[in-house]
Amino acid sequence: MEMRKGPWSEQEDLQLVRIVGLFGDRRWDFIAKVSGLRGGRIGKSCRLRWVNYLHPDLKRGRITPQEERLILELHSRLGNRWSRIARKLPGRTDNEIKNYWRTHMRKKAQERKRKPCPSSPSSSLTYISGAQSELPSEVVAESSSTSALGETSDDVVEGYSMDQIWNEIAMRDMISGLSSGECKDEVYDGMCSAIPSPMWEYCSYPLWKMDDEDFQAYH
DNA sequence: AAAGTATTCAACCGCTCTCCT
DNA sequence: AAGGAGAGCGGTTGAATACTT
Numbered sequence: 001m002e003m004r005k006g007p008w009s010e011q012e013d014l015q016l017v018r019i020v021g022l023f024g025d026r027r028w029d030f031i032a033k034v035s036g037l038r039g040g041r042i043g044k045s046c047r048l049r050w051v052n053y054l055h056p057d058l059k060r061g062r063i064t065p066q067e068e069r070l071i072l073e074l075h076s077r078l079g080n081r082w083s084r085i086a087r088k089l090p091g092r093t094d095n096e097i098k099n100y101w102r103t104h105m106r107k108k109a110q111e112r113k114r115k116p117c118p119s120s121p122s123s124s125l126t127y128i129s130g131a132q133s134e135l136p137s138e139v140v141a142e143s144s145s146t147s148a149l150g151e152t153s154d155d156v157v158e159g160y161s162m163d164q165i166w167n168e169i170a171m172r173d174m175i176s177g178l179s180s181g182e183c184k185d186e187v188y189d190g191m192c193s194a195i196p197s198p199m200w201e202y203c204s205y206p207l208w209k210m211d212d213e214d215f216q217a218y219h
Numbered sequence: 220a221a222a223g224t225a226t227t228c229a230a231c232c233g234c235t236c237t238c239c240t
Numbered sequence: 241a242a243g244g245a246g247a248g249c250g251g252t253t254g255a256a257t258a259c260t261t
Contacts, residue, residue: 007229007255029246047247048230083249094249099228 004041008049012037016046025050033214052093059091063100071097 002049008016019035028043035046052058063071067089074085082094089097 005231027246043246044232044248045230051248052229080250095229098250190229 004037005045008053012041013049013054017051020050020054025055041154048095052095057091058093063092063096068100069094070099075101 015035015037019031023031023034023048028047030043032041032043032046033040037046041049070089071085074088078084080098082098086092086094086097112116
């Protein structure tokens with residue numbers, strides 16, 4: 001049977017919602033089979049459509065500044081572990097966050113390239129590496145590898161990978177965002193009080209409440 | 220108004236992980 | 241313990257849309 005690809009029609013969406021309502025959102029191969037979707041969507045495709053688009057708990061609309069800061073913070077800590085990051089942002093999907101990161105952070109990186117910040121000869125890259133030293137080796141390796149974000153060698157600027165650059169941007173933005181008194185939600189309330197201390201200090205684990213599984217993953 | 224370029228995001232691919240037998 | 245199947249994840253692609261010239 002030919003596998004159906006491409007955008008989902010409204011009809012297909014309705015059918016999928018109906019079937020998931022009946023059988024739950026677990027057995028995707030089964031769901032794909034019984035749904036009778038024209039041309040044969042595979043289970044994987046059904047799952048993706050449900051998780052990223054049809055799930056009733058999904059939040060619609062743009063990423064809020066609070067969410068953005070949370071994404072930046074979580075990414076600086078977790079690297080490209082989008083599903084982990086998504087778990088901390090109710091209603092947002094890993095795909096959404098991943099896309100957001102790629103588009104917005106790349107844009108910021110380009111802006112930053114155009115008007116380089118003259119400050120801090122001891123560039124914050126220094127403390128980024130400090131922050132990364134808090135992470136397990138595989139995370140550090142991941143976030144410094146060029147493949148993680150799919151950039152080509154063109155994206156490597158003066159010996160730094162785009163990941164390093166983006167992390168720096170993320171940290172700077174977090175500092176400016178936090179110090180401008182914008183922190184309203186509880187996550188950031190605690191962090192704001194930590195402000196003038198070095199970045200890597202308040203990025204260390206005790207200031208972040210981790211899930212048990214997160215904690216175990218790193219120890 | 221048209222053409223060219225950039226951005227966004229849904230969807231696919233391939234790999235890894237987890238669970239079950 | 242081994243192997244297979246299904247689920248989940250991260251990276252990538254490409255079509256649609258927005259913006260610029």
